[in-house]
Amino acid sequence: MNFIEDLIQLIKEKKSVVCMGLDPRLDNKGEIPQFLIEELEEPNKIILEFNKILIENAKDLIPVIKPQIAFYEKYDALDALKETIKFAHKNDLLVILDAKRNDIGSTSEAYAYSMFKNLNADACTINAYLGFDGVKPFLEYNEKGVFILVKTSNPSSAEFQDLFSIRLEEIPNNVIEYKVEGKILKRNYIQLSELIYDWSNKLEKFSNFTNLGVVVGATYPQELRKVREIVKSSFILIPGYGAQGAQAKDIKNGFYENGLGGIVNSSRGIIYAYHQNEKFSQENFGKASRDKIIKMNKKINKEIMN
């Protein structure tokens, strides 16, 4: 396999750039249906059954799923995660594991091993605050995909990511404040995008894309357009569609004219769709998610194919 090649092929086959986020939540009403919780009792069983039904209802409609590992860790359900990934692969779906791991090089190696060998994910998300040392061990799995957080979908993402910054190589380390005159500054997430562009340029391309992607929230459409211009050979994973408030027109900026270049994730909006639509009982949560994906595909394809 090669993540980006396979992704592009599946996008074309299924005519979809939608990614289904598998974020199992067991705590509140409107999350995993009560009948599954009562019937199966144990979190690993509940979550796996929930995911399998979602996958069966989505497999012909989408190229990829994105489990959020935080929830599997919370419920001690890493077995369900492993089985979900296996089941997704059997059903012609790729898996991006959302883990946002980051550490120094020798530790990042261990994380990369967990993501790609133990869990057999096809791609994962990482955080590059530590610079290239911590990114490299993930890229060494040539055939796997890596998505670096650039501009996140949450309200406080501006706090640090939107600072205006500049690289001033000539200043000694011990100088921490510096007065600049007439210099062009760029926001931090733009600086990081430029670093990623450089890293990506050293990697092999498949249909103009490398296996190094980025994450930009659908909740920031203007920022998405700017990042699209910089990371020319990267796919953009675009979360925040649906429950976080972004709509189809907001994600258009992440795509090239040929409809490639992005994938749009929705988690709660798809998997708990039964709760937002009276037409579906909790027993029909799978059909509700299928119905939601069909509508999402239609809306998004209309935007990105124009």
Place this chain on the structure above:
Amino acid sequence: MNFIEDLIQLIKEKKSVVCMGLDPRLDNKGEIPQFLIEELEEPNKIILEFNKILIENAKDLIPVIKPQIAFYEKYDALDALKETIKFAHKNDLLVILDAKRNDIGSTSEAYAYSMFKNLNADACTINAYLGFDGVKPFLEYNEKGVFILVKTSNPSSAEFQDLFSIRLEEIPNNVIEYKVEGKILKRNYIQLSELIYDWSNKLEKFSNFTNLGVVVGATYPQELRKVREIVKSSFILIPGYGAQGAQAKDIKNGFYENGLGGIVNSSRGIIYAYHQNEKFSQENFGKASRDKIIKMNKKINKEIMN
């Protein structure tokens, strides 16, 4: 319990600011002793036994340990991690779980639950690239400690953390480049330190410190001094001592004159000490680590008490 109160008390009782990093590595010679691997075979058993012997040899000498979760994930050894944390607590040691987790708010909640409820860590490390949204769920566990990555110990940490930046609130989102005249810029890790100082100021203080700490690598002593001046009420977790090349004089800048304000982590330097010292056979790896800690305490106390 209250993490920072307990930490300060243990530092005073044991006259030590050393943190033992428990990073089990099974792959190469000079890591976990071969006799344990052969005798116990299963990673969970090998790692737990290795950690128990290290803890027994260190318990009267240090206040805190820091397991790096990446390695427990790599070897599918989360049971060994849980048991190690229990054993550390029984032996009068606090536990900082090095996990560098980060996500949007609703997902950070799940991570905080894993760290503090499932695994029962007393503190954990996190990455604040996403801003306060992702930090808050960890701080909601009032009695637990949180250490935010500020300036990491690895060679490429400058790549992003050392950019010079400025907060320009008045500029609209869609402006990504901006020419500045006569403005004072500060390095990114300094900007983040200032944010953390603001967040910390809203928390309760115990002996002048809050439960919100930072991470600054011992490999960057000048940067450590600057961060110490900013995050006045935060403890600094200082990794990179030993195997990564930093020495006792390098960490002095992280401490106040009363010897408080920092803890110094060494992982490989302590736990694989038997491999660097011919005096000790592999069977005596625990004694070798004890010997190493005694020397570290002496060297570090000499620096920070002057």
